[in-house]
Amino acid sequence: xxxxxxxxxxxxxxxxxxxxxxxxxxxxxxxxxxxxxxxxxxxxxxxxxxxxxxxxxxxxxxxxxxxxxxxxxxxxxxxxxxxxxxxxxxxxxxxxxxxxxxxxxxxxxxxxxxxxxxxxxxxxxxxxxxxxxxxxx
Amino acid sequence: xxxxxxxxxxxxxxxxxxxxxxxxxxxxxxxxxxxxxxxxxxxxxxxxxxxxxxxxxxxxxxxxxxxxxxxxxxxxxxxxxxxxxxxxxxxxxxxxxxxxxxxxxxxxxxxxxxxxxxxxxxxxxxxxxxxxxxxxxxxxxxxxxxxxxxx
Numbered sequence: 389x390x391x392x393x394x395x396x397x398x399x400x401x402x403x404x405x406x407x408x409x410x411x412x413x414x415x416x417x418x419x420x421x422x423x424x425x426x427x428x429x430x431x432x433x434x435x436x437x438x439x440x441x442x443x444x445x446x447x448x449x450x451x452x453x454x455x456x457x458x459x460x461x462x463x464x465x466x467x468x469x470x471x472x473x474x475x476x477x478x479x480x481x482x483x484x485x486x487x488x489x490x491x492x493x494x495x496x497x498x499x500x501x502x503x504x505x506x507x508x509x510x511x512x513x514x515x516x517x518x519x520x521x522x523x524x525x
Numbered sequence: 526x527x528x529x530x531x532x533x534x535x536x537x538x539x540x541x542x543x544x545x546x547x548x549x550x551x552x553x554x555x556x557x558x559x560x561x562x563x564x565x566x567x568x569x570x571x572x573x574x575x576x577x578x579x580x581x582x583x584x585x586x587x588x589x590x591x592x593x594x595x596x597x598x599x600x601x602x603x604x605x606x607x608x609x610x611x612x613x614x615x616x617x618x619x620x621x622x623x624x625x626x627x628x629x630x631x632x633x634x635x636x637x638x639x640x641x642x643x644x645x646x647x648x649x650x651x652x653x654x655x656x657x658x659x660x661x662x663x664x665x666x667x668x669x670x671x672x673x674x675x676x
Binding site for chain 1 (some may be wrong): 550551553554556557558559560562564574578579582583584587588590591611612613614615616617618619622642
C-alpha cells in the first residue's frame with residue numbers, strides 16, 4: 389500500500405530496493421526492453437578493445453531499479469518528477485541498493501506532494517546515482 | 526570560449542512522431558527493471574485502481590522512441606565525438622501518467638548547450654528533450670537527457 393500523505397514526515401525513509409547482483413543477462417533484457425543497443429552494455433569483446441574491464445550497466449537500468457523505491461512508496465501513478473545524476477559506472481556482479489528519504493511535504497494546485505532525495509549505491513560508499521523526485525499522493 | 530558548433534540546432538524540433546503505448550512493451554520494460562506491481566502486468570487489476578489500462582513504469586519514456594510509426598521523431602543530428610561522451614543524467618516530468626493504449630505525439634529537440642568544469646577540464650553539456658503530447662495537444666510527459674562531451 390502506498391503511504392498516506394497525512395502520516396508522512398520529513399526525514400522518513402522510503403522502502404529500500406536491493407538488486408542483489410547485476411548480471412549480463414539483466415543488461416541484455418534491459419537493452420531489449422529499452423531499445424538501447426549501445427554495444428558497451430552487451431558486447432564484452434568490444435568493451436575490452438576500448439580498455440574497459442567488461443561491459444557496464446546502462447545508467448537508465450539503474451534509474452529503473454531506483455524507480456522501485458518510488459513505486460513502493462507512492463504507488464505506480466504517483467511520480468510527477470524524477471531526476472537523477474549518474475555518478476559512477478555499475479559493473480556486472482555488483483549489487484545495486486536503492487534508497488530514498490522525504491525532504492519536504494507541500495500542497496500545490498490542490499495536489500498533496502512529497503519531495504524525496506534518492507540514492508543508488510553499488511559497493512558500500514560508491515554512489516552510482518544521486519537524484520530527487522516529486523510524488524503526488 | 527568559442528561557441529559550440531551545434532549552437533544553431535538549439536530549440537529546433539525534429540519531425541513529430543506518433544508513438545503507440547503498448548501493453549507488451551509495458552510488461553517487458555517493467556520486468557527488465559524488477560517492478561512487480563500488478564498494475565504493470567494485469568489489466569483487470571489496473572482497472573480496479575481506476576486506470577484505463579496498464580500504467581507505464583516511471584522510466585518507460587526512454588523506451589518509447591522505438592515504438593513510433595515510421596517517418597518522424599528524429600532528434601537533430603548533434604555533431605560530437607562519441608568516444609568522449611558521458612550520460613550525465615536524466616529528468617522525467619509527468620503532467621499525467623502514461624497508460625497502455627495512449628497514442629502520443631513525440632517531439633524531440635536539442636534544448637540547451639551549457640558547460641561545466643570537470644576533473645579533466647571543461648565539459649559541454651547537451652540537454653536533449655523528448656516531449657510527449659496527447660491527441661488534444663496537451664503535454665503528458667517530458668524526458669530530458671543530459672549528455673556531456675569532454676575535451
